[in-house]
Amino acid sequence: xxxxxxxxxxxxxxxxxxxxxxxxxxxxxxxxxxxxxxxxxxxxxxxxxxxxxxxxxxxxxxxxxxxxxxxxxxxxxxxxxxxxxxxxxxxxxxxxxxxxxxxxxxxxxxxxxxxxxxxxxxxxxxxxxxxxxxxxxxxxxxxxxxxxxxxxxxxxxxxxxxxxxxxxxxxxxxxxxxxxxxxxxxxxxxxxxxxxxxxxxxxxxxxxxxxxxxxxxxxxxxxxxxxxxxxxxxxxxxxxxxxxxxxxxxxxxxxxxxxxxxxxxxxxxxxxxxxxxxxxxxxxxxxxxxxxxxxxxxxxxxxxxxxxxxxxxxxxxxxxxxxxxxxxxxxxxxxxxxxxxxxxxxxxxxxxxxxxxxxxxxxxxxxxxxxxxxxxxxxxxxxxxxxxxxxxxxxxxxxxxxxxxxxxxxxxxxxxxxxxxxxxxxxxxxxxxxxxxxxxxxxxxxxxxxxxxxxxxxxxxxxxxxxxxxx
Amino acid sequence: xxxxxxxxxxxxxxxxxxxxxxxxxxxxxxxxxxxxxxxxxxxxxxxxxxxxxxxxxxxxxxxxxxxxxxxxxxxxxxxxxxxxxxxxxxxxxxxxxxxxxxxxxxxxxxxxxxxxxxxxxxxxxxxxxxxxxxxxxxxxxxxxxxxxxxxxxxxxxxxxxxxxxxxxxxxxxxxxxxxxxxxxxxxxxxxxxxxxxxxxxxxxxxxxxxxxxxxxxxxxxxxxxxxxxxxxxxxxxxxxxxxxxxxxxxxxxxxxxxxxxxxxxxxxxxxxxxxxxxxxxxxxxxxxxxxxxxxxxxxxxxxxxxxxxxxxxxxxxxxxxxxxxxxxxxxxxxxxxxxxxxxxxxxxxxxxxxxxxxxxxxxxxxxxxxxxxxxxxxxxxxxxxxxxxxxxxxxxxxxxxxxxxxxxxxxxxxxxxxxxxxxxxxxxxxxxxxxxxxxxxxxxxxxxxxxxxxxxxxxxxxxxxxxxxxx
Numbered sequence: 032x033x034x035x036x037x038x039x040x041x042x043x044x045x046x047x048x049x050x051x052x053x054x055x056x057x058x059x060x061x062x063x064x065x066x067x068x069x070x071x072x073x074x075x076x077x078x079x080x081x082x083x084x085x086x087x088x089x090x091x092x093x094x095x096x097x098x099x100x101x102x103x104x105x106x107x108x109x110x111x112x113x114x115x116x117x118x119x120x121x122x123x124x125x126x127x128x129x130x131x132x133x134x135x136x137x138x139x140x141x142x143x144x145x146x147x148x149x150x151x152x153x154x155x156x157x158x159x160x161x162x163x164x165x166x167x168x169x170x171x172x173x174x175x176x177x178x179x180x181x182x183x184x185x186x187x188x189x190x191x192x193x194x195x196x197x198x199x200x201x202x203x204x205x206x207x208x209x210x211x212x213x214x215x216x217x218x219x220x221x222x223x224x225x226x227x228x229x230x231x232x233x234x235x236x237x238x239x240x241x242x243x244x245x246x247x248x249x250x251x252x253x254x255x256x257x258x259x260x261x262x263x264x265x266x267x268x269x270x271x272x273x274x275x276x277x278x279x280x281x282x283x284x285x286x287x288x289x290x291x292x293x294x295x296x297x298x299x300x301x302x303x304x305x306x307x308x309x310x311x312x313x314x315x316x317x318x319x320x321x322x323x324x325x326x327x328x329x330x331x332x333x334x335x336x337x338x339x340x341x342x343x344x345x346x347x348x349x350x351x352x353x354x355x356x357x358x359x360x361x362x363x364x365x366x367x368x369x370x371x372x373x374x375x376x377x378x379x380x381x382x383x384x385x386x387x388x389x390x391x392x393x394x395x396x397x398x399x400x401x402x403x404x405x406x407x408x409x410x411x412x413x414x415x416x417x418x419x420x421x422x423x424x425x426x427x428x429x430x431x432x433x434x435x436x437x438x439x440x441x442x443x444x445x446x447x448x449x450x451x452x453x454x455x456x457x458x459x460x461x462x463x464x465x466x467x468x469x470x471x472x473x474x475x476x477x478x479x480x481x482x483x484x485x486x487x488x489x490x491x492x493x494x495x496x497x498x499x500x501x502x
Numbered sequence: 503x504x505x506x507x508x509x510x511x512x513x514x515x516x517x518x519x520x521x522x523x524x525x526x527x528x529x530x531x532x533x534x535x536x537x538x539x540x541x542x543x544x545x546x547x548x549x550x551x552x553x554x555x556x557x558x559x560x561x562x563x564x565x566x567x568x569x570x571x572x573x574x575x576x577x578x579x580x581x582x583x584x585x586x587x588x589x590x591x592x593x594x595x596x597x598x599x600x601x602x603x604x605x606x607x608x609x610x611x612x613x614x615x616x617x618x619x620x621x622x623x624x625x626x627x628x629x630x631x632x633x634x635x636x637x638x639x640x641x642x643x644x645x646x647x648x649x650x651x652x653x654x655x656x657x658x659x660x661x662x663x664x665x666x667x668x669x670x671x672x673x674x675x676x677x678x679x680x681x682x683x684x685x686x687x688x689x690x691x692x693x694x695x696x697x698x699x700x701x702x703x704x705x706x707x708x709x710x711x712x713x714x715x716x717x718x719x720x721x722x723x724x725x726x727x728x729x730x731x732x733x734x735x736x737x738x739x740x741x742x743x744x745x746x747x748x749x750x751x752x753x754x755x756x757x758x759x760x761x762x763x764x765x766x767x768x769x770x771x772x773x774x775x776x777x778x779x780x781x782x783x784x785x786x787x788x789x790x791x792x793x794x795x796x797x798x799x800x801x802x803x804x805x806x807x808x809x810x811x812x813x814x815x816x817x818x819x820x821x822x823x824x825x826x827x828x829x830x831x832x833x834x835x836x837x838x839x840x841x842x843x844x845x846x847x848x849x850x851x852x853x854x855x856x857x858x859x860x861x862x863x864x865x866x867x868x869x870x871x872x873x874x875x876x877x878x879x880x881x882x883x884x885x886x887x888x889x890x891x892x893x894x895x896x897x898x899x900x901x902x903x904x905x906x907x908x909x910x911x912x913x914x915x916x917x918x919x920x921x922x923x924x925x926x927x928x929x930x931x932x933x934x935x936x937x938x939x940x941x942x943x944x945x946x947x948x949x950x951x952x953x954x955x956x957x958x959x960x961x962x963x964x965x966x967x968x969x970x971x972x973x
Contacts, residue, residue, distance in 0.1 A: 147755060147860040190700040201698050203707070204675065219946045225856040226888045227672050228925035229661040229711055231932055231940055231969055232951045236674070236707030240700055257757035284618060286728035327798055385696040389618035417697045454699035461702055472701055475690045479958070480703045486957030487950070498702055 047107035048129060052087050054103050055131065062090040062137075073132040074125050075117040078380050079428050080463055085112055085126035090134045094210055094218055094249040100133055101247065101492075102216030110495050113243040115156060115185030120381050121462025123189065123242055127496040133247060135184055141165045142250065149255045150207055150224055155184025155248050162253075171255040174199035177458065178364055184248045189460035190240030194363070197283075197416030198290040198322065199256065201458065203239055210250035211238050214488040224252060237483075242460055243494040245487045259322035262290070263332050264356040267319070268312040268345040272296060272399060272411075275315045276392035278342040279415045283388050287334055291320040292416040293363055296399070299370065299410035306369030307362045312345065317415075318363050320356070363412075370410050370423045377408075377425040382441050384448035385419040385457030394451055395420060398444055405440050407433075419457035446471070461498045469499060518578035519600060523558050525574050526602065533561040533608075544603040545596050546588040549851050550899050551934055556583055556597035561605045565681055565689055565720040571604055572718065573687030575963055583965050584714040586627060586656030591852050592933025594660065594713055598967040604718060606655055612636045613721065620726045621678055621695055626655025626719050633724075642726040645670035648929065649835055655719045660931035661711030665834070668754075668887030669761040669793065670727065672929065673710055680709050681721035685959040695723060708954075713931055714965040716958045730793035733761070734803050735827040738790070739783040739816040743767060743870060746786045747863035749813040750886045754859050758805055762791040763887040767870070769844070770837055770881035777840030778833040783816065788886075789834050791827070834883075841881050841894045848879075848896040853912050855919035856890040856928030865922055866891060869915055876911050878904075890928035917942070932969045940970065 056063045064070070070084035086109075091097045104111045110130025117124055126132060138154035141162060145151065146169050153162060160180045162173050177186060177193035185191075187209065192201035199205070208222030211234075221234035238246055269275035275294055282289055294317055295303065301313050317339070321331040336347060350356045362369075371379050386394045395411065402409045402422065413420025422444065424437045445455040445468045455461075455468035469477050481499055484491075491501055527534045535541070541555035557580075562568045575582045581601025588595055597603060609625035612633060616622060617640050624633060631651045633644050648657060648664035656662075658680065663672035670676070679693030682705075692705035709717055740746035746765055753760055765788055766774065772784050788810070792802040807818060821827045833840075842850050857865045866882065873880045873893065884891025893915065895908045916926040916939045926932075926939035940948050952970055955962075962972055 145858065145860065147751070148858040149755065149757075150858070190698075190704075192698055196698060200675075203698075203704065204671075213950065217946050217949075219950055220944075221947055223920075223923055223925055223943070224858045225890075225919075225924040225928065226859070227661075227663055227667060227674075227856055227890065227928050229927045229929050229931040230925045230936065230943055231711070231948070232716070232954060233661075233674065233704075233707045233711055234947055234950055236704045237954075240702070240704055245703070257755075259757075280618070284620065284728075286620075286730075324801060326801055330795060330797055383700075385698055387616065387619040387621070387695045388697070389616065419696075419698065448696075449694075452694055453696040454694055454701045456700045457696065457698050458700050460700040465701065469702055472694070473691075475688050476692055476705055477702070478688075479684065479690055479705055482957050483703060483708075483954060486953050 047109045048086050051103055051107050051109045051131065055087060055089055055100065058099070059089050064088045073114050073117070073134065076122045076125060077120050078122070078464065079378065079434055080122040080125065083125040083127045085132040086129045088132045088134055090137050092137050094212065097133055097212045097247055097249050098216045098218050100131060101212050101214065104131055104492055105215050105490065108490050108492060110492050111247065112494050113188065113247045115182030116158060116180065118179035118181045119185065119189060119462060120459045121464035123460060123462040123497060125463060135182065135249065138249065144169060145224070146171060148224060150252060151255055152250060152252045153183055154250055156182050158182050159186065166255065170258055172258050173253055174256055175202060175205050178367070183251050183253065187239050187248050187251050188242050190458070192414070192458040194291045194293055194414055196414060197292055198288060203236060205254050206235060206239055206251060207254055208252035209235055209238050209248050211246035211248055213246045214490070214493050219246070222252070240460065242462065242497050244484060244498050245493065261325045261328040262320060262322050262356060263328045263349060263351045264318070264320040264359050265332065265347050265349045266311065266359060267317045267339045267347045268314045269316065270314065270343045272315045272395055273392050274343045275317055276395055276415065278317065278339050278344060280388055280391060281338050281342070282335060283416055287331055289319055289331065289335065289416060290322040291318065293318040294413045294415040294420065295363070295366065296411040298373070299366055299412050302369040302373045302410055303362045303366060306372050307365055309362055318359065366412050367423065370425065373410070374408055374425040376427070378428050380424045380426055380437055381459070382422045382424070382444055383456050383459040384444055384453060385417060386448050386451045386453030388418045390451040390453065391415060391418050394448060394453070397447060398422060401440060401443060405436055407436060407440060417457065418453065463497060466498065518580045519557050522574055522578050522580045522602065526558060526560055526571065529570070530560050535559050544585050544588070544605065547593045547596060548591050549593070549935065550849065550905055551593040551596065554596040554598045556603040557600045559603045559605055561608050563608050565683065568604055568683045568718055568720050569687045569689050571602060572683050572685065575602055576686050576961065579961050579963060581963050581966050582718070584659065584718045586653030587629060587651065589650035589652045590656065590660060590933060591930045592935035594931060594933040594968060596934060606653065606720070609720065615640060616695070617642060619695060621723060622726055623721060623723045624654055625721055627653050629653050630657065637726065641729055643729050644724055645727055646673060646676050649838070654722050654724065658710050658719050658722050659713050661929070663885070663929040665762045665764055665885055667885060668763055669759060674707060676725050677706060677710055677722055678725055679723035680706055680719050682709050682717035682719055684717045685961070685964050690717070693723070711931065713933065713968050715955060715969050716964065732796045732799040733791060733793050733827060734799045734820060734822045735789070735791040735830050736803065736818050736820045737782065737787060737830060738810045738818045739785045739787050741785065741814045743786045743866055744863050745814040746788055747866055747886065749788065749810050749815060751859055751862060752809050752813070753806060754887055756809070758802055760790055760802070760806065760887060761793040762789065764789040764834055765884045765886040765891065766834070766837065767882040770841065770883050773840040773844045773881055774833045774837060777843050778836055780833055789830065837883050838894065841896065844881065845879055845896040847898070849899050851895045851897055851908055852930070853893045853895070853915055854927050854930040855915055855924060856888060857919050857922045857924030859889045861922040861924065862886060862889050865919060865924070868918060869893060872911060872914060876907055878907060878911060888928065889924065934968060937969065
C-alpha cells in the first residue's frame with residue numbers, strides 16, 4: 032500500500048485527524064483555521080493538478096511552534112505540509128492525504144545580519160524581496176531571484192535559483208545553515224557560519240531540495256554579496272533561436288562572468304511588448320547583465336558584444352542606470368503575466384528542464400519544433416547560461432484534448448532533457464508533477480533516496496505524495 | 503555495543519574475515535595482498551594515531567570490482583575501507599576493526615572530458631595533478647588544490663579544498679555527480695551533467711564528505727574552469743598577525759575576487775626560507791594570487807595593494823610570470839616539509855579549524871598566545887580568505903608529555919573555533935581524530951547523521967569507527 036493511500040486511510044478513519052484538529056484548534060486559537068477557503072488557498076496549484084486541501088492550517092510564529100505541530104501530528108500519524116508563499120509550480124503544497132498545513136508566512140523576521148561576514152539569519156517566511164529591502168542600507172544583497180517573491184524557506188526547500196544563478200549559484204550555494212524540524216518534532220541546526228566545513232555529513236544540502244519531505248525548514252542562514260560597484264544590462268536581438276543559443280554557449284565556454292543571461296523567444300517578446308508597452312524587435316532576444324567594477328563591466332560588455340556580433344546579434348540596447356535596468360528586468364520578470372495575455376482565459380503551465388550547456392541549442396531547437404508540430408501556444412524563456420529553460424504552455428483547461436496534448440508535450444520535453452544528460456527540473460522541484468521522471472533520471476539513486484526518506488520520516492507524515500513514493 | 507567493538511568481535515571470531523580473505527585472494531590473485539607491509543602501508547596515518555592495519559588489500563580496477571568486494575564483505579559482515587593515496591590527516595584509512603582496504607589507485611583513467619561543457623568524468627584514483635596534466639592542451643584546469651597530490655575520489659570523500667577555494671569553492675562545489683558503491687554492493691549514479699537540478703535529494707552532496715562511511719566513490723564528474731587569461735601572484739609582509747588578518751578580512755568584505763590568499767606566520771616563513779633557500783622578510787606574510795583578464799588582474803592587484811598598505815603591509819613582491827609564480831607557490835606548498843626541518847626527527851601534527859571571517863584575527867590571536875604559553879613549536883599557515891587555518895605542531899613523539907600538551911592544545915583550538923561559530927575541520931575531515939568534537943558542533947544533527955548512517959549501512963561495514971559511532 033502506498034504511503035499516500037495509507038495516510039488517506041488513516042485520514043478517512045478520522046481517528047488521527049479529528050483529534051489533531053481539536054488539539055491544534057485549542058492550542059493555536061485564531062491562528063488555526065479549518066475554514067474551506069483557507070484550506071483551499073493552502074493547496075494552491077498553478078496547473079491542472081487538482082486542489083487537494085489540507086484538513087486544517089496553523090499559522091506558526093516560532094520554530095518551537097512548528098515543532099509542537101509536528102509532534103502532535105507525528106503522534107497521531109497525520110501528514111504535515113509546510114507552506115511558504117504558495118508560489119511553487121509542481122503541487123508541492125497540495126495535501127493528497129489531508130493533514131495539517133503549517134503556514135510559515137508569519138515567521139518573517141530577519142534575525143541577524145552579520146555584514147562583516149557577508150551572511151544573515153532569517154526565519155523561513157521572510158521573502159527574498161523583503162530581505163533585500165531590509166539589507167538596503169548595508170551595501171549587501173541576496174542575489175537568488177526565482178521571479179516570484181518566494182519565501183526563503185520555500186526557496187531552500189525546492190533548491191530554487193533563477194536569473195542570477197549563472198553567476199551566484201542556486202540555493203544549494205547560497206545557504207550556509209538551516210534550522211529544521213524533523214519528523215518527530217526534534218529541532219536540528221545543520222551547519223554553522225564558517226564558510227566551509229568537512230565536519231560530517233552535509234545535512235544542509237540534504238535538506239535543500241527535499242521539499243518538506245525530510246523536515247520543515249524554519250530558519251535559514253544565507254550568504255550575502257556586496258552590491259557591485261557597477262552593473263550594466265543590455266538587450267540583444269538575434270535572427271533565430273540557434274544563433275542566440277550559440278552566443279550563450281560561447282559566453283559560458285569563455286568563462287565570461289555574466290550575472291544574468293536570459294533568452295526570450297519571438298512569441299515571448301511579442302507578449303512582453305504588448306503587456307509592458309515596449310517596442311523590442313520581435314525576434315529571439317537575449318537579456319544580459321554584468322556586475323563588477325566600472326572597468327570590469329565595460330570589459331565584459333565589450334566581450335559579450337563581440338560574441339553576439341559573431342553570432343548575428345543585432346543592435347544592442349544598453350541600460351547602465353538603475354532605472355532603465357529595472358524597467359528592462361521588470362519586462363523580463365513580467366514574462367509570465369505577459370504570456371497569459373497572449374490567450375486571455377488560459378492557464379499557464381510552466382515546464383522546467385536543464386541540460387549541459389553544449390546541448391542547449393539542440394534541446395531548444397527540438398522543443399521548438401515539437402511546439403510547432405503540437406499546435407500549442409507556448410512561449411519560451413530561459414536562464415540559458417545554466418542550460419535551463421521554461422516553456423509556458425497556454426492551455427484552455429476546458430478542453431481535455433488540449434490538456435492531453437500539453438501533458439504529452441511536457442513528457443516528451445522531460446525525456447528529451449534527461450536523454451541529453453540533463454534533468455527534468457532545473458529549479459522548480461519535483462512536487463507531484465515530476466515524480467514520474469525520477470526513476471529514469473536517477474535509477475538506483477531513487478532507492479537510496481527512498482531509504483533516506485524512510486529512515487528520517489518512518490511514518491511518512493512529512494509532505495506525503497511528493498518527490499517519491501515509499502511503498 | 504559499539505559498531506567498532508562489534509566488528510572487532512566478528513573479526514576476532516575470524517568467521518567472516520577468514521572466508522573473505524580466501525574469496526578475495528582467489529578472485530583477485532596478485533591484485534590482492536595480505537602482506538604485513540602492504541597492510542600497514544594502507545593504514546598510514548600522519549599523527550600519533552596508531553597504525554591499525556586492514557586484514558587484506560584489494561587493488562581494484564573498475565567500479566564493478568569495487569562492488570564485488572563490497573558485496574563479499576557485506577555478506578560476511580567484514581569492514582571495507584576505501585583507500586586513495588593515503589594523504590588524509592585524521593586516520594581516515596585506518597582499520598580499527600580490521601577488514602578489507604580497497605585501494606583505488608589503479609582506477610586512474612580520465613574517462614571523459616567535455617570541454618564544451620566545462621566538465622569531465624574521472625575514476626576515483628586519478629590525482630588532481632594527473633588531471634591537470636591531462637587537461638594541459640584544453641585550456642581548462644581543475645582548481646581545487648589541497649596541497650597533497652590527493653586522489654579526486656579521496657578529495658570528494660573528505661570534502662577537500664585548499665588554497666584556491668576562496669575563489670573556486672570546495673569539492674562540494676566542484677563535483678557535479680558521483681558513481682558510488684553502496685554498502686550492499688549496489689552501484690548508484692548520483693546527479694547528472696546539468697549545471698543545476700532540483701530533482702530530488704542531493705545524494706551527491708551527501709556522499710561528499712562522508713569519508714567512505716556511506717558508500718565508496720568510484721567515479722567523479724567534476725566542473726572545470728577556463729585557464730584565466732592573466733594571473734598575478736604576490737607576497738606581502740606585515741608587522742604582525744593581526745594586521746595581516748585585518749587585511750584579509752577587508753579583502754573578503756570588499757568582495758575582491760582573490761584566487762588565493764594565504765597567511766604564513768613568522769616561524770613558517772623562517773622555515774620556508776631555510777628549506778627553499780629564500781630570503782623573505784621573517785614576519786607574518788600574505789601570499790596572494792589574482793585570476794582574470796589582464797585589466798582585471800591589474801585592478802585587483804592595485805586594490806589589494808591599497809588594502810595591504812592601509813594595514814601596515816610592507817613592500818610587495820609581485821610575480822606575473824608563470825615561472826616566478828610557481829616558485830613562490832612551491833615555497834608555500836612545501837610549507838609542511840619546511841616546517842619539519844625546524845625540528846628534525848619530529849612528527850608534524852596538522853590541525854584544521856575554520857571560523858567566520860570576522861573572527862579570524864581573534865581566533866588566530868588567541869591561538870598564537872596559546873602556542874606561546876604551551877611552549878610548543880608550531881608554525882601557522884592558513885587559507886585565511888575562507889577563515890580556515892592550520893597549526894602544525896612539531897612533536898617529539900618519544901616524549902609523552904609533549905603528546906599530552908599537543909593533544910590539550912588541539913582540543914582547546916577546536917573548542918575555540920566551535921565557540922566562535924566555526925567548525926572543528928575546514929577541510930581535513932573527521933576521520934578518527936575529530937570525532938569527539940562533533941557532538942558539540944552538531945548537537946541533535948549528529949543523531950540525524952547517525953540515522954542516515956544506519957539506514958544506508960545497516961551492518962556498519964563501511965569504514966567503521968570514522969566520523970561517528972552508531973551505538
